[in-house]
Amino acid sequence: MRHAPERGVSAAPASELIGRLRRVLRPEELDCACRETLDGALERFDRLERRRESRRQLAAARDHKERIAALLSFLSDLDSLTEAESDRSVFEELALLFVEIARSAEAGAAALREL
Numbered sequence: 001m002r003h004a005p006e007r008g009v010s011a012a013p014a015s016e017l018i019g020r021l022r023r024v025l026r027p028e029e030l031d032c033a034c035r036e037t038l039d040g041a042l043e044r045f046d047r048l049e050r051r052r053e054s055r056r057q058l059a060a061a062r063d064h065k066e067r068i069a070a071l072l073s074f075l076s077d078l079d080s081l082t083e084a085e086s087d088r089s090v091f092e093e094l095a096l097l098f099v100e101i102a103r104s105a106e107a108g109a110a111a112l113r114e115l
Helices: 013-025 032-080 089-113
Strands: none
Touching: 013 032, 032 089
């Protein structure tokens, strides 16, 4: 019996390793009780690894959210500027903040899609 990853959950490197371990560690001559014990242990390990990876991805998404929040505070300077601003470099600096926010948003979205 081959165990496929759950729907909507991408196979993490640990899950791929567990699949390979199943193929190697499940010789046909194992008695049923031993095979069931081994399968159960591998399933539990696979679930734990998936949860660990999910926690890691969620933490990454939260880190990106915090980064965006910090960058947004710098963008508040935009409210006090006018088109007559003499130091034009300030607009380029603020534009770079938008670029960084976009990058962080994409990375955060990618992390959440991995869940």
